Amino acid sequence: MGVPTASQVAYMKAHASDDRSVSLLLGSIIPVVLASIAFVLRFVSRQVGGVKLGLEDWFIMAGMFLTVAAVISLGVTMHYGLGRHIIYITDAKGFAISCLVRYVLYPSSVCFVKLSILAFYCRLFPMKWLKRTSIALGIFVILATCTKVSGDIFQCIPVDSAWNPKTHKRCMNFVDLVIVSGVLNIATDLIILVLPMPALWRLNMAKVKKWELTGMFLAGGLVCIISIVRLPIVQKLRSNDPSWDLFGPFTISQVESCAAIIAACVPTYRPLFNLVVYGDANKDAQPTSKTGYRFSGSAQSAETESSTELTVEKDIKHDKGYVTGEEECSMDIHVSRSFAIESTWTVDRHPERATSDMWALPV
Structure with missing residues (x-):
């Protein structure tokens, strides 16, 4: 942040009534309300589908919490003068x-x-390469976020020099840090967007379903577009009137984090969709990949002691590769959500018989 020139000060005085508070509130509250609705529907869908919460659900909870916290911090910043010209800031420390x-909350929420x-x-x-790639990318995202947050906090040393102009300070080029972080953000967005596509198109399902699922995953492309649009806007951080010019960076950042939450929640809605449209949250069958096998046999329930005729489709491997021909194998599996069963299955190597519908996955 620089010092306003005499002409800039004269302009600010001539526009003393300028106030962006309403626009700031609308630009933050509307996206977070939409994200909150998407967030709630995600867990409603989990409930009606009987799907247990996974690690991804806890991560999205953290992301939602930080996004709401960012809106609250925005309100606090407005109390200290955000939305008005810098010469009217009376509490520099609070601002x-x-x-x-606010700087710290944005990258943290997007990270989660x-x-x-x-x-x-x-x-x-189930593909190992996709799991390993996802884990590696997750580690990179965490490291990049830690770097960005550290830069936000220690952009000037000592930290209190941000509100105490009499303190001797050493500062990094904060805008360059934000731009580099923005480029990495866009890159990881694009990788996350395309990462599941090879696995998705290998599933043994109708092409119509594949295109439907592809469309749902590619909804995250909106987040990529917002991230790209955000990049030139954050250069407003070079302003001599930050309390006025931070309107753009803060608003677009809030929109991006909320859009990311919505994109992350949409693929989990299938059980809720099935319940509303068909009256059955678990309408679809479990999927297999193109290397699937059909298992059929009888099972004894550990809880109910009743026999059940079942047909289950699942990928299995021996230690030395996929099973071949017809053979028998014993296994413990989970059926539905309630009990484990023990059974002997006949393995019929006919991948072409396998049917799949990814909508039925525990998503």
Whole structure:
């Protein structure tokens, strides 16, 4: 932040009534309300589908909490003068600290949303390469976020020099840090967007379903567009009138984090959709990949002691590769959500018989 020139000060005095408070509130509250609705529907869908909460759900909870906290911090910053010209700031310390909190909350919330999506991939797809890639990308996202947050806090040393102009300070080029962080953010967004596509298109399901699922995953492309649009806007941080010019960066950042939450929640809505449209949250069958096998046999319930004729489709491997021909194998599996069963299955190697519908996965 620089010092306003004489002409800039004269302009500010001539526009003393300028106030962006209403626009700031609308630009933050509307997106967070939409994100909150998407968030609640996610867990309603989990409930009606009988799907247990996974790591991805805890990550999205953290992301939602931090996003709401960012809106609250925005309100606090407005109390200290955000939305008005800098010469009318009466509490420089309060303004600087509240801005600093806002800087930290944005990358933290986006980080947890990305981790939620990557954990979702690990739960959804069985491919080892995809799980390993997701974990590696998650580690990179965490490290990049820690770097950004550290830069936000220690952009000037000592930290209190941000509100105490008499303190001798050494500062980094904060805008360059924000731009580099923004580029990395866009890159990880794009990778996360395309990462599941090879696995998705290998599933043995109708092409119409594949396109439907692809469309749902590509809804995250909106987040990529917002991230790209955000990049030139954050250069407003070079302003001599930050309390006025931070309107753009703060608003677009809030929109991005909320859009990311919505994109992360939409793929989990299938049980709720099935319940509303068909009256059955678990309408669809469990999926298999193109290397699937059909298992059929009888099972004894450990809880109810009743026999049940079952047909289950599942990928299995021996230590030395996929099973071949027809053979028998014993296994413990989980049926539905309630009990474990023990059974002997006949393995019929006919991948072409396998049917799948990814909508039925525990998403």
